[in-house]
Each structure stands twice: as C-alpha cells, then as structure tokens.
Amino acid sequence: MxxxxxxxxxxxxxxxxxxxxxxxxxxxxxxxxxxxxxxxxxxxxxxxxxxxxxxxxxxxxxxxxxxxxxxxxxxxxxxxxxxxETAVNVNYNDHGYLFLAKDRQISRLYGNHTLQRGENVDVALLDREDLVRGYPWLNVSDLAGGSLGLSGEGWLxxxxxxxxxxxxxxxxxxxxxxxxxxxxxxxxxxxxxxxxxxxxxxxxxxxxxxxxxxxxxxxxxxxxxxxVSSRKRYAFSFSCRTPVEGCPLVIDPSGVHFRPEGRQFLAGCSPEPQNDPDCVDFDIDYGWFEEHIWPILAHRVPAFEAIKLESAWAGHYAYNLxxxxxxxxxxxxxxxxxxxxxxxxxxxxxxxxxxxxxxxxxxxxxxxxxxxxxxxxxxxxxxxxxxxxxxx
Known part of the structure; x- marks a missing residue:
C-alpha cells in the first residue's frame, strides 16, 4: 500500500x-x-x-x-x-439518449437492451410507431426503431x-x-x-x-x-426557427448526433478511422458540417433543412487506438x-x-x-x- x-x-x-x-x-x-x-x-x-x-x-x-x-x-x-457550504451547480439536464437504428442494426440494439436491462439501466426499446408518437418532428421512414434512456442520462x-x-x-x-x-x-x-x-x-x-x-x-x-492519440472533434452550434420539442440527445444510425443547448442545438460526428489522423490544432473544418453533417440532420429532422450555423469549436479526444x-x-x-x-x-x-x-x-x-x-x-x-x- x-x-x-x-x-x-x-x-x-x-x-x-x-x-x-x-x-x-x-x-x-x-x-x-x-x-x-x-x-x-x-x-x-x-x-x-x-x-x-x-x-x-x-x-x-x-x-x-x-x-x-x-x-x-x-x-x-x-x-x-x-x-x-457553498452549493455546487453543474447545470445538469436529465434527458435521455435516443439511439436510432435501421433494419440492419436492430438486432444489435435488442442485444444491447438485454445487457443493459441486466445492469438495471432504465431504458426502453421503441418501434417505428413509438418514434412517430413521441417525436413527430423525426423522419422515421428508414428506421426500424430506437433505444431511449428513460432516466439516469443527460448532460451538464x-x-x-x-x-x-x-x-x-x-x-x-x-x-x-x-x-x-x-x-x-x-x-x-x-x-x-x-x-x-x-x-x-x-x-x-x-x-x-x-x-x-x-x-x-x-x-x-x-x-x-x-x-492513445489526440483526435480532433468538432461541435457545431446552430439555431432552428421551427420548434423541435422534447428533443433528447439523438444518435443517428450514421453516427451524426445532436441535442438541444438552450434555444439552440449542438451537432457533431466522428469521422471514419481512415480520415481521423492525430491532431493537436483547433482549426475548424466548416466543410465537414456543410457537406456531411447538415444533409443528415436535414434528412432526420425536416425542420433542420432551414437552420443557421451560429458557432463552432474543436476539442480533442484522448483516443485509445x-x-x-x-x-x-x-x-x-x-x-x-x-x-x-x-x-x-x-x-x-x-x-x-x-x-x-x-x-x-x-x-x-x-x-x-x-x-x-x-x-x-x-x-x-x-x-x-x-x-x-x-x-x-
């Protein structure tokens, strides 16, 4: 010792x-x-x-x-x-994560659910009809279902x-x-x-x-x-005129993910391994948003077809290869x-x-x-x- x-x-x-x-x-x-x-x-x-x-x-x-x-x-x-005795406030928001799946991914989602329930995770499987009822702003045409954290998830x-x-x-x-x-x-x-x-x-x-x-x-x-390598990740902040109510943190089958941040939204996506070099700078590739992230956002949430990019920043993952x-x-x-x-x-x-x-x-x-x-x-x-x- x-x-x-x-x-x-x-x-x-x-x-x-x-x-x-x-x-x-x-x-x-x-x-x-x-x-x-x-x-x-x-x-x-x-x-x-x-x-x-x-x-x-x-x-x-x-x-x-x-x-x-x-x-x-x-x-x-x-x-x-x-x-x-000074109170600590980390502005925790208790919202679930919503993992979306297409047909080819649904079996893994069900397998994940079994393991998670065995660990007492408060999680629910949603079919396409559940997604339509719960998230009317979501395009579910190419989805088979989703997995939603009911409690114990969020951001701070x-x-x-x-x-x-x-x-x-x-x-x-x-x-x-x-x-x-x-x-x-x-x-x-x-x-x-x-x-x-x-x-x-x-x-x-x-x-x-x-x-x-x-x-x-x-x-x-x-x-x-x-x-362990330094890998750059972007966060893009955008606003949307059309209300998108009750939005959790959504993980699209493509890997694009987004969540509300006050009156705006954050979005990001990890690149494929072959396009993810070691990196230590903080330069922002806005083309990554325009050419890859935005089209997927607009497909998944039609209201996101008309958005305004407000800001962006880069950070680094300590990425275990x-x-x-x-x-x-x-x-x-x-x-x-x-x-x-x-x-x-x-x-x-x-x-x-x-x-x-x-x-x-x-x-x-x-x-x-x-x-x-x-x-x-x-x-x-x-x-x-x-x-x-x-x-x-």
Missing amino acids: HQRQDIVIIGGGVIGSSIAYFLKSSDNFTGNVTVIEKDPSYEFGSTGRSWGGIRQQFTTPENIRMSQFAQEFLRDINGYLSVD DAYSLHQAFRKKALSLGVTYHIAEAADFEIRDNLITAVKLADGSRLNAGVFVNAAGPAAAKTAKWAGIELP LDQNAILGPHPDLRNFYFANGFSGHGLQQSPAVGRGISELITYGEYRSLDLSRFSFARIMTGTPILEHNVV
Missing part, C-alpha cells in the same frame, strides 16, 4: 482533479498530492470543450456501472464537492464539474503546480521524480498519468508505448506509475468512478468499490481489446 507516499498527478483536467479529490478525501490516505497542470486557464483543455454528456447505454458492464456511479455522485454532489456543464473537483481538492490540501512536465527520473524500475521544463524536479512515491491527449508522450518518458476504452491502474513492471488514460470522449462521465478507483488502488492496492481491473494495462500488452459497441 502507498497511503503514506507523496503522489504526483500529471494533468489537472477533470480526471486528474477527481483522483486528487478522492485521495485527499480518504481517511486512510495520509500523503501529499501535487497536480501538475500546464494551462490553468483550461482554455484549450479537453474537459472545457466537452459536450458534458452522461449516459448508461453502453455495452460493457463496467462502463455502465461507472456512469451509474456518476449519477449517484451528481445526486449528492454537494455532499462530495461543496466547499464552505463540463467546466463547472471540473472546477468543483479542483476547488474541493484545493480545500483539502492538494497542491496545483503550474508547470510543464518534461521527463521522468527512473531508478531500480521505479520512477523517482518528474523533471519539469524549467529544470526543477518533483520527487514522489507514486506518479499518475492523467495527461489526456498528451498521455502517450508522458508514458514515453518511461519508455512505455501507450496507444486499441478499443476506445479507458486504460486504468499501474504498469505491470513500473509499479509506481499509474494510468488514467484513453477515455475516447467518455472521461467526463467516468471521472467520479475513475477518481475513486485510482484512489483505492493507490491507497489499498486494490479496487474496493467497483472492480475496474478489466481496463488494466495488461490488455494493451497482449493487444486484447474490450469491445464496446456504443461508442459515440
């Missing part, structure tokens, strides 16, 4: 801040925690540019259970993250959740060190210090890689190949080096469970609340993917 060790977390986003919070809130952890953050403004961080979605409609039980804990966490967020203000974790961690004594990590010092198969770009160094007993899209670079300082699932826990050989990487767009909703889980591993040497050992680095070494079919 490492409960008396000092901990250095590389990455001050929502994952790193959640780990820091759960460590310092544990009565059984007595060490110091330092979070190295390169950009305290978070202007270009992954968290602040997230859609803030939380869903339980996954096809991997552990992913479902992590989101279920996120819902539990949000219900008592003030009990967890309030500082000086990602930045507010991140800041709540950070403020609570600070109040518990976590140190946030504004610096750029540059390398590790390693001796006797243990990391002994992290070197900073200004020439200084931080010693500790345990180091956590929570570096988001820069995770592979951080792992490489220890001679470890981590299959093996299976788009998290990589969690210590390296098998470099045992004081922990991973919390590769969330592939699901980091925000998984941050409470991951923070708690990594804290337990460091403090007790094992998971105690939710067994996430399936996501260990061992599968990276063997190249054995965890197949998650509901990746958005």
